[in-house]
Amino acid sequence: MEVDSLYQELILDHYKRPHGRGLREPFGAEVHHVNPTCGDEITLRVDLSDDDVVRDVSYDGQGCSISQASASILYEQVVGQSRKDAEGILAAFLELMHGRGQVEPNEEILGDAIAFAGVAKYPARVKCALLSWLAWEDAVLRIRAERNGSNG
Amino acid sequence: MSLTVADGRLDVSSLRHDFPILGRTVRNGNPLVYLDSGATSQKPVQVLDAEREFYEKHNAAVHRGAHLLAEEATDAYEASRSTIAAFIGASADEIVFTKNATEALNLVAFAFGTATALWEHGSGPGPDEDRFVLRPGDEIAVTEFEHHANLVPWQELCRRTGAVLRVITITEGGRLDSASLAAVICERTRVVAFTHQSNVLGTVLPVDQVVAAARAVGALVVLDACQSVPHQKVNVAELGVDLLAFSGHKMLGPTGIGVLWGRNSLLNSMPPFLTGGSMIETVWQYESTFAMAPQRFEAGVPMAAQAVGLAAACDYLESVGLDRITNHEQELTALALAELGAIPGLRVLGPTDTDARGGAVAFTVDGIHPHDVGQLLDDRGIAVRVGHHCAWPLHRRLDAVASTRASFYLYNEASEVHALADGVRAAIKYFGAS
Numbered sequence: 001m002e003v004d005s006l007y008q009e010l011i012l013d014h015y016k017r018p019h020g021r022g023l024r025e026p027f028g029a030e031v032h033h034v035n036p037t038c039g040d041e042i043t044l045r046v047d048l049s050d051d052d053v054v055r056d057v058s059y060d061g062q063g064c065s066i067s068q069a070s071a072s073i074l075y076e077q078v079v080g081q082s083r084k085d086a087e088g089i090l091a092a093f094l095e096l097m098h099g100r101g102q103v104e105p106n107e108e109i110l111g112d113a114i115a116f117a118g119v120a121k122y123p124a125r126v127k128c129a130l131l132s133w134l135a136w137e138d139a140v141l142r143i144r145a146e147r148n149g150s151n152g
Numbered sequence: 153m154s155l156t157v158a159d160g161r162l163d164v165s166s167l168r169h170d171f172p173i174l175g176r177t178v179r180n181g182n183p184l185v186y187l188d189s190g191a192t193s194q195k196p197v198q199v200l201d202a203e204r205e206f207y208e209k210h211n212a213a214v215h216r217g218a219h220l221l222a223e224e225a226t227d228a229y230e231a232s233r234s235t236i237a238a239f240i241g242a243s244a245d246e247i248v249f250t251k252n253a254t255e256a257l258n259l260v261a262f263a264f265g266t267a268t269a270l271w272e273h274g275s276g277p278g279p280d281e282d283r284f285v286l287r288p289g290d291e292i293a294v295t296e297f298e299h300h301a302n303l304v305p306w307q308e309l310c311r312r313t314g315a316v317l318r319v320i321t322i323t324e325g326g327r328l329d330s331a332s333l334a335a336v337i338c339e340r341t342r343v344v345a346f347t348h349q350s351n352v353l354g355t356v357l358p359v360d361q362v363v364a365a366a367r368a369v370g371a372l373v374v375l376d377a378c379q380s381v382p383h384q385k386v387n388v389a390e391l392g393v394d395l396l397a398f399s400g401h402k403m404l405g406p407t408g409i410g411v412l413w414g415r416n417s418l419l420n421s422m423p424p425f426l427t428g429g430s431m432i433e434t435v436w437q438y439e440s441t442f443a444m445a446p447q448r449f450e451a452g453v454p455m456a457a458q459a460v461g462l463a464a465a466c467d468y469l470e471s472v473g474l475d476r477i478t479n480h481e482q483e484l485t486a487l488a489l490a491e492l493g494a495i496p497g498l499r500v501l502g503p504t505d506t507d508a509r510g511g512a513v514a515f516t517v518d519g520i521h522p523h524d525v526g527q528l529l530d531d532r533g534i535a536v537r538v539g540h541h542c543a544w545p546l547h548r549r550l551d552a553v554a555s556t557r558a559s560f561y562l563y564n565e566a567s568e569v570h571a572l573a574d575g576v577r578a579a580i581k582y583f584g585a586s
Contacts, residue, residue, distance in 0.1 A: 002180050003531035007524075012583070038523060038539040038554050039547065062553050064523035065583070128523060 005118035006125065007065065010073075014112075015065040020075030024058040028143035033135040035127050040067050042132050046139040052083040057136060066125050070116065071132035077111050083140065089113065093133055097126050162480045167472065168563050170196035182533025185568045190351055190379065190512045190559030191537050192401045195465075199404055202464035203457045214456045215430055215447070229456040232463035233446075239466040240396075240413060241387035248412040248419065248446040249454055253378045254301040256397035256412035257345075259449060260374055261305035263422035264343070268313045270423065280421035283372065286315045291340040293371070295320040295328060296549050297350045297357065300542040302376040306345055315342070322549065326353045326502030333365055341371040348380035352543045352557065353502025354485065354512040356380070363392040378402055382561070383481060383510055385474040388413055404469060405462035409455050419445030426451040469562075477562045481511035484560040484569055488513045491573040498576065501550050511560035514541070517576065520583045522556040528579035529556075534571055 023030075027045035034041040040063030047056040057075045061068075078086040092109045093116070101121040105114045119129045168174050171194045178184050186194060206228055212221035214229045234244045250256040267284035286292075292306050292315050310317045318341070321332040337344065344366040349356050359375065366373045375393040380386055382403030388396060395418070400409040414422075424431055424442050428451040433441040442448045469477065486506045492498055497518035503509045517525055526538035537557040540547045547554060558572055 001531050003527060006527065007582075016584075039544060040521075040523075040553070064521035066523070122527070125523070125527070 006122055008115040008118060010112055010115040011065060011069040014069035014072035018068060018072040020056075020058060020072065020079065021060065022058060023060050024056060027056070027058065029139040029146070031135050031139045031142065033131055033138065035063070035067070035131055037127065038064070040064065040128065040131060042067070042071060042135050044071070044132060044135040044139055046136060046143060048083060048140065048143050054078050054081050054083060054086050059132060059135075061132075063131065064125075064128050066116075066119060066128040067131045070129045073112050073115070074132045074136055077113055078136065087137075087140075090133055090137055094130070096120060097129055160476065162472065162476050162562060164480070164563060164565050167196075168565075170198065170468075171563055172197060174563060178533045178535075179531055180533070185532075185534040185571050187558040187560065187564065187568060187572060188535045188537050189382075189402070189561035189564075190541075190557060192407070193382065193404050193561055194563065195404055195406070195461075196468055198468050199406065199461045199464045203406060203461040206457045206460045211457070213453045216453070225456055229454065229459050232456075232459035235463035235466050236411060236459070237413075239470065240381060241389050242413055243416075245416045245446060246388075246413055246419070248414070248449045249459060250397075250410040250412055250449070251408055251455070252401075252410035253376065253397045253399035254305075254410070256410045257302055257374070257376065258305045259412055259425040260345075260395055260397075260422075261309045262425045265309050265312050266423040266425075281423055283418075284422060286313045286342060288314060289316070289340055290342045291316045291318050291338070292343045292345065293318045293320055293336050293341050294344075295346045295357070296322045296546055297328070297347050297353065297355065298345075298543065298546070299347060299351050299376065299378070300544070301378075302345055302347060302374075303545070306343070316340075320346070322355075322546075326350075326355050326550075328355070328357050328362070330361065333362065337365040337369055337371065339369050341366070341369050343372050343374060345374040345376070347376040347378075348386075349377075349383070349510045349512075350502065350543075350546075351379050351512055352514045352541050352546055352555070354510040354514075355502055356384075356508040356510055358508075359391055359393065367392075379510060379512065382469075383474075384478045394418060400458060400462040400465065403462075403465055405465035406458040409458035409462050411462075412449070414445075416445055419448070422448075424448050424451075428452055430454070472562060480562060481560050481564075482506050484564055484566065485509065485511045485513060487566055487569045488558060488560070488572065491569060492576065495573065495576055495580070497580065501552065501555055512557060513559070514555040514557040516552050516555050517580060520579060522554045524583060525556045525576065525579045528582055529572070529575040532571065532575050532578070534568075534575050536572070 027047045030045045032043050042061035044059040049055050059071050096105050099120050105117045107114045116129050173194050210224040212225040214226050233247050237244045237247045264284045267281045268286045271285045318336045320336045321329045323329045373393040375396045377396050377398040381398040396413040401407040431451040433443050499516045501514040522538040539554050
């Protein structure tokens with residue numbers, strides 16, 4: 001089935017057994033993002049150390065297999081990374097998702113997130129895959145804005 | 153055209169030939185099984201030809217210019233208005249063309265907002281417009297069934313005017329709650345806006361009951377008829393509502409055209425919505441007066457080809473017969489309710505019998521998100537709607553994040569219902585849900 005390229009085994013595994021799920025303390029920012037076309041939502045917290053390492057990403061929410069697996073893989077890929085490296089993964093993920101299946105994914109940067117390559121061929125599902133990643137980006141921006149504000 | 157077989161039922165396999173898109177294949181080379189007519193319907197060649205002929209032979213800007221094409225285009229546009237009016241038992245001067253039903257409903261909400269603002273600023277309104285002035289304490293009633301198009305405009309009107317939004321609830325079985333209707337409608341109620349047929353649950357609402365309650369307190373009744381006019385015989389004279397909105401694209405017509413129906417005198421008592429060319433009577437440098445309805449609400453060069461296409465759609469539906477279409481959809485709905493209802497873990501939202509129920513069948517499947525159900529169906533060539541179908545509060549009320557919705561029309565066949573049920577079973581297997 002064509003749809004198997006979308007529902008990679010890895011995605012279904014993360015969907016059924018999500019990693020890092022559940023909201024945890026401490027955190028620097030908490031965001032709530034929704035996908036208005038379907039009502040899927042995620043609450044996501046990021047804990048960023050003073051030396052800019054992603055110490056934790058915790059999340060809760062409801063959504064389809066793609067959005068739930070995506071949050072789980074986000075957790076796997078960015079926790080323990082420096083903010084800069086994590087942002088590099090995000091950039092590669094965004095490029096892949098917006099590539100309509102024409103972008104050659106870089107496994108070295110993306111890791112397991114490469115499993116989402118097939119999603120890019122289903123434009124209606126790209127938003128599902130991006131939900132948690134854009135929430136993470138938003139949370140990091142908020143933490144940094146707060147730090148800059150308190151420094152200035 | 154012979155679209156029925158001997159016993160008066162629809163000859164679906166014949167009429168499907170009128171819809172070229174139904175002959176195409178989609179993913180994996182599968183034939184298209186189109187079960188998303190609640191979102192938009194497919195178009196028969198008769199509609200496409202009517203639009204093409206207008207553009208090829210008569211195209212000009214309507215209600216402007218005195219050349220021959222301008223006359224022909226204007227005639228075609230106004231003749232279409234008459235055809236569409238007759239389709240719902242109305243007269244031509246009661247039909248306002250809008251870009252879609254959403255705009256038609258906004259037009260009504262903005263009439264209230266404008267009349268209220270004029271009253272507050274002491275610059276009117278005239279006595280005719282008084283019916284549209286909202287004063288402190290006034291209330292607007294909607295139901296839990298509403299599509300966002302018949303909810304958000306009223307929310308926003310309340311925000312602009314200070315009016316209070318009240319909501320008539322539904323029963324567990326997906327019907328209008330009569331007790332709630334009685335409790336919500338009161339002397340303060342100025343508008344009751346509700347759907348004729350739920351786009352999610354298929355429930356056909358008891359219009360007479362709501363109209364009686366609204367009449368008793370002098371409230372204006374606005375009916376969202378998007379899901380009824382395409383599927384059942386609707387006669388505005390019998391309904392007793394004040395204003396009614398529907399869209400062309402859900403009834404075999406083109407996108408880009410919707411209809412607001414209202415008695416001409418009532419339309420003329422409403423302040424205009426969009427302003428500009430065509431809708432004026434006289435224009436001075438600092439002020440203007442406005443044309444009578446329907447022109448009063450049709451600013452700018454109107455959608456003439458779409459009007460012609462929608463009139464052709466009305467002709468097509470008439471030739472097939474609305475009663476036959478209703479019966480055919482009821483058969484498909486009964487089959488879908490039986491087949492889907494037999495699948496373990498599947499919950500049909502709304503009424504599970506075909507009594508006062510249209511052909512929208514929304515459901516949830518335990519352990520599988522509607523997006524994933526829809527994706528697996530799509531892989532088999534089956535097009536359904538997934539999400540909240542622009543009825544988010546209704547889904548919350550039903551404890552569903554979202555749902556999968558199949559919706560039927562005259563061109564659907566029993567085999568497509570079987571394909572749907574097979575597809576859902578396959579999705580359950582695929583995702584390993586119990």
